[in-house]
Amino acid sequence: MWGKRTGHEKEGRRITVQYEGGEGRIEVINPWVIHVFAPLHTQEPESRAVEQPNPAFEACDYRVSEREGQLEISTEKLTVRVYDHFYVDIYDAAGTPLCLDYRGGRDPFLRRGNVSIAEGEGHEAMRTSGHHKIEVLKAMEGEEKFYGLGDKTGPLNKRGYEYEMWNTDDPSPHVESHKALYKSIPFFITLKERAAYGLFFDNPFKTFFDLGKENSAYYYFGADDGNLDYYFIHGPSVKDVVTRYTALTGRTPLPQLWTLGAHQSRWSYAPESRVLEVAEKFREHDLPLDAIHLDIDYMDGYRVFTWDNERFPDPAALAARLRDMGIKLVTIIDPGVKKDKGYSIYDEGLEKGYYATDKDGVTYVNTVWPGDSVYPDFSDEPVRKWWADNQKIMLDAGVAGIWNDMNEPASFTGPLPDNVRFKNDGRPTDHREIHNVYGHLMSQSTFDGLLEATGKRPFVITRAAYAGTQKYSTVWTGDNQSFWEHLRMSIPQLMNLGLSGFAFSGCDVGGFSHDCTPELLVRWVQVGAFSPLFRNHTAIGTRDQEPWAYDDETLDAYRQAMKLRYRLLPYLYDLMREAEKTGLAPLRPLVLEYPQDPKVREIDDQFLFGSRLLVAPVVEQGKRHRSVYLPEGVWFDDRTGERLEGGRAVLAEAPLDVCPIYVRAGTLLPAYPDRRYVGERKVDELLLYAYPGNGEYTHFEDDGESYAYRDGGYNEFRFAQEEKDGGLVLSLEKVHAGYTEGYSSIRVAVHGVVASSVILDGQSIEFETEDGNTSFNLSASGGEVRLNV
Structure with missing residues (x-):
């Protein structure tokens, strides 16, 4: 549509390229990130993901020069060449091609036969995707691997798959052919032999991604409307891409420590006696727990921000009783507001014009849990403020966190019609443009409300999301099933969510729909114990999914996994601090x-927990061993203590109560003593496990709930170890002291070393040796320790 280039203009970080049929723009965000834009819908970019001011926008030098047949834009790290028809090719600083536009047209693989015959029998026939208003085709060299796109189904590497970004409430069993689920995160990473880069297509309309499924010569992304608006993000490593993408769209803030504990949920725990029964059973069976979630049945007729006075006569008293047991209350809030004159939330929103309307300006009504319902227009700032203020209703009842659901937005009749109208912060638009960001804006409003009311780090969980929602909310993968296949699928889903910027994510442990078998529950909790969001959740009508509802073997194995999670909480908290940075x-x-x-x-059935632990769960029924690939380096089998050389596969024994875990040599791993919940008692003594080798580690400690750490209210420790002169030298140093309620001592356990003496700052100290390990205590102020063997 653009035709021949006719000129260009440079202004600040933007280069506008004129064409016969319009204009395109190249914006230099920083030396590694390039923004490609064409005003096909609005004159300027309007992003719900890329907020301003933005740390990714860095002042940097760049050069613009006219070459024969091309406009060349060069930064310190990249060269961008712009041609006729707004073709854009990107090279690294050495001139090596990274991402080139494909010059041919779409050429789908041939499909043979009369598919209507198959469809007549009920088969879903494969068809080539139609053309879209916006299409960007990129050439493939052949070795590319693709990662990201959020929690889409299928394997870790998305090459050969196609997906759609259209937030979809689909409770049917999720399989690899699902093109759309609850979230739209239009960002993916391309890994080539020599480099990695990311592409973020920041278009909230329905978008389409084909990663070599249609033709292996190219991959493409497109949209039915909106702007041509994408960011190229250079690595060269995958880590660099993720770091730069999250600088652009925002990072997961450090959560409250209790939110990293275990959560228990069901549709539904009601009445309050059932909630208390579940809480007491957790304590009775010595199972750690920090939160119970209440699904829709706690409400009065499913009216949001209300309580059923018969089932829950005194919510504040219930919350207080649970708090005394160390358990927080989290309640679900859907966007659908019951159409009910006399219901204060509905009346106020109607009076102030806070709901989405039809094309004639009449409040739009559809059917959800309360029956006839209306939809808050979260695209309008006054509505977001109103919804944020309403969070105080729940907080005053003792609720500690909010779970947003059905916010695709969903209805019982499917997606809202395209012509439903939204105010969109002063530029009115329709549902096509708001649908994918509706849950994102609801999460933003909820986050702001909790922050304003409490001053603490908000805990929000959402089902629907867009790129950037990680700034406001944790996510889970939606309505999975109690199938082994869904356990296997959850691992690449969570890994790709992490690569897409969502550091705080999880799935329904045990599965939401269907009945979970004892063995499946155990294997699932062994994955859940390493998921940042750790929640067991199941549907109405399914069998009880609490661990004591099964046999003693299941209960014991479940307890073992939960206690491991709680011991590793300081490590996970450090990882969440790393995610924020x-x-x-x-x-x-x-x-x-x-x-x-x-x-x-292509490995998607094992994962890393941080950079130091490798977890290889069993994800097949009946298996009691599995093959594990260990990357380069030295690894310790956490169960047997065996020291193993990496760069090869090993066979791991895995009885039902064992999830194979390997620790990288040189690791220093912080841990807590056993506790039933976060804050049960002050942690005076940090446990530090040392796995011999050369390595270092930074540990963070604060109050676990406030923002005081941003003003220096934290302690930071730097631990290091080095194999030297036949012994092991450990250095433990407190490098920042801003939190007065911290540890008083550190107990160090050195794995696989039987010391003959332990020297702290030149003086011998007492130590113990047991089972081939050496342990000793020292003050939290640290020092240098030498273990002589």
Whole structure:
């Protein structure tokens, strides 16, 4: 549509390229990030993901020069060449091609036969996707691997798959052919032999991604409306891409520590006696727990911000009783407001014009849990403020967190019609443009309301999301099933969510629909114990899914996994602190840390927990062993203590109560003593496990709930170890002291070393040796320790 280039203008970080049929723009965000834009819908970019001011926007030098047949834009790291028809090719600083536009047209693989015959029998026939208003085709060299796109189904590597970004409430069993689920995160990473880069297509309309399924010569992304608006994000490593993408769209903020504990949920725990029964059973069976979630049945006729006075006569008293047991209350809030004159939320919103309307300006009504319902227009700032203020209703009742659901937005009749109208902060638009960001804006409003009311770090969980929602909310993968296939699928889903910027994510442990078998529940909790959001949740009508509802073997194995999670909480908290600073998620694919190892690029049934622990869960029924690939380096089998050379596969024994875990040599791993909930008692003594080798680690400690750490109210420790002169030298130093309620001592346990003496700052100290390990205590102020063997 653009035709020949006719000129260009440079202004600030933007280069506008004129064409016969319009204009395109190249914006230099920083030396590694380039913004490609054409005003096909609005004159300027309007992003719900890329907010201003933005740390990714850096002042940098760049050069613009006219060459024969091209306009060349060069930064310190990239060269961008712009041609006729707004073709854009991107090279690294050495001139190596990274991302080139495909010059041919779409050419789908041939499909043969009369598919209507198959459809007549009930089969869903494969068809080539139609053309779209916006289409960007990129050339493939052949070795590309693709990651990201949120929690889409299928394997870790998305090559050969196609997806749609259209937030969809689909409770049918999710399989690889699902093109759309609850979230729209139009960002993916391309890994090539020599480099990695990301592409973020910031278009909230329905968008389409084909990663070589249609034709292996190209991949493409497109949209039915909106602007041509995408960001190229150079690595060269996968880590660099994630870090730069999250600088652009925002990073997961450090959550309250209790939110990293165990959550228990069901549709539904009601009445309040059932809630208390569940809480008491957790304590009776010595199972750690920090939160119980209440699904829709706690409400009065499903009216949001209300309570059923018969089932829950005194919510504040219930919340107080649970708090005394160390358990927080989290309640679901859907966007659908019951159409009910006399119901204060409905009346106020109607009076102030806060709901989406039909094309004639009449409040739009559809059917959800309350029956006839209306939809708050979260695209309008006054509505977001009103909804945020309403969160105080729940907080005053003792609720500690809010769970947003059905916010695709969903209805019992399917997606809202395209012509439903929204105010869109002063530029009215229709549902096509708001649909994918509706849940994002609801999460933003909820986050703001909790922050304003409490001053603490908000806990919000959402089902629907868009790129950037990670700034406001944790997410889960939606209505999965109690199938082994869904356990297997959850691992690449969570890894790709992490690569897409969502560091705080999880899935329904045990599965939401169907009945979970004892063995499946155990294997699922062994994955859930390493998921940042750790929640057991199941549907109405399914069998009880609490661990005591099964046999003693199941209960014991479940308890073991939960207690491991709680011991590792300081490590997970450190990883969430890292996520806030770098965008890197705790649960990681091996390819993130070892991108040059071709053997890890397709591994999606094992993962890294941070960079130091490798977790290889059993995800097949009846299996009591599995093959585990260990990347380069030295690893310790956490169960047997065996020291193993990496770069190869090993066979791991995995009885029902064992999830194979391997620890990288040189690891220093912080841990807590057993506790039933976060804050049960002050942690005076940090446990520090040392796995011999060369390595260092930074540990963070604060009050676990406030923002005081941003003003220096935290302690930071730097731990290091080095194998030296036949012994092991440990350095433990408090490098920042801003939190007075911190540890008084540290107990160090050195794995696989039987010391003959332990020297602290030149003086011998007492130590213990047991089972081939050496343990000793020292003050939290630290020091240098030498273990002589």
